[in-house]
Amino acid sequence: MVESMIVIDEHGTIERVNKVTGDMFGYRPDELVGQSIGILMAGADKARHGNYLNRYKQTGIRRIIGIGREVQAQRKDGSSFPAHIAVGEVGAGNTRRFVGLVRDLTEQRQSEEEALRQREEMVNVSRLSMMGEMAAAMAHELNQPLTAIANYAAASIRLLEQGTADSLADVRDALQEIKDQAHRAGDVIQRTRSFTKSADGTRTVTRIHEVAALIRSLATLDTKANNIQLNWEIPADLPPIVADSVQIQQIILNLVRNAVDAMENTPADRRQISVTAKLTAPHEIRLEVSDRGTGVSEAAAANVFNAFYTTKSAGMGMGLAICRTIARAHGGQLGFRNNEPEEGGATFFFTLPTQVNN
């Protein structure tokens, strides 16, 4: 990258600039010579810069010199741009000069912002798709009681039409069942509601077993479809956490999904996923998802958490990268280990700090 080079004297007056400086700031090089360096700074940095020089001369405390700093630079037309400035010192006494190297950070900033925006979008997409899957799981769960209700009601109508004394007792039992099944459906909806309530991205004081319970049916749907035994051991007495429930569910579901995928070639009788949680330090909860799959190869180990890295044919390579972002945002960590050879597979885990009472 081409950099602007500016030589100033110890009062901050520009003595020499290179051609890049003129292009970057919109001046002819000779227009700048003799001007104060402040002319190239915007807003607060304009005033501050003179102070830095004075203070350095008086106290020797370096604010920019030899350190480098990000500033808002100003072009001739008054527009400003982010710049990195590194200053070196040459000579001493009256011949002391400062050489500044200025780099335009506009493009770098843009790509950083773009990356941030993309990541946020990705989190949103995966949150949305999880909501969709959650809805599908709820539809499946609602279907069971609805099917039973429809059957009982249909049978009741037929029984009443037959109108025998025996059939009345059956109708009574059927109505009782309809009532129970309606409540069962209501419970499913209740759970959906508490799931979506926390979906606005806010953190609340909650407990890991409650957060995990909401995702359990979704995880079960996956493991069922793949003939996997799912062990779910999350104690109810772990200390509370402060977390965005949906995001934590996203991590758990992601880890379970990965575990499911890892066992594609595991014999059916060995297919098993354990989701466990425990207190691993006075203020740290650790949730683990353990499988009996292929484990993590040495080559993959270095990259699993990187965005766009995937070992799956249809994978995006975003799952674990997002999970790690979420875990870190909660003050936790995401990690893994390969299991002992006799068990096989891998264990992925994340930690969360417990709520600290002030």
Added chain:
Amino acid sequence: MPSNPAKVFVVDDDQAVRNSLRLLFKTVNIDTATFESGDAFLHEYDSDWHGCILLDIRMPGTSGLEVQKMLRERGNTLPVIFITGHGDVPMAVEAMQLGAFDFVQKPFRDQELVDRVSQALSQNQQQQDSFLHQRHVQACYAELTPREKEVMQCVVKGQANKVIAMDLDVSQRTVEIHRARVMEKMQARSLADLVRMSLVLNE
């Protein structure tokens, strides 16, 4: 077959669904036997059963599709109707390709389900009838003497008594006697009846 009546064998992991189906079929006088898992069903399964199987496609443990595959390996002739959920259509298609009789989506209309099950039951009954008929014909045929079998083969080919007599080098009168014995032992009411029986024997 009073000792082995036709039933709907319901395999579903959801107790409420099983019980409600049992009651629904009771109202249309169809007997049911219910099983809470594919494994429980396969454990009890007997190839002498009559009726049809109502199989939930999505179950923990052995899935509905796997149950169907294992039944095929065991020579099952019971029609299989799958119960599927909302998003299970691809699985249902696979099931149909594997020879399932039909599938119904949850929650189903009672009349629709009853109709499908009735169709499956009558298909199984027909199969059963033709199987019994074949066994009956085979048993009758086994009663024929070698000479009578020869005569029967010629008769069903449409040969006249005179031709048969020449072919077998016996008198026409003897052929007539054999032929009468064949009709009697085979319990055939007409020549056409006998021809149909010979087709069953060759199946």
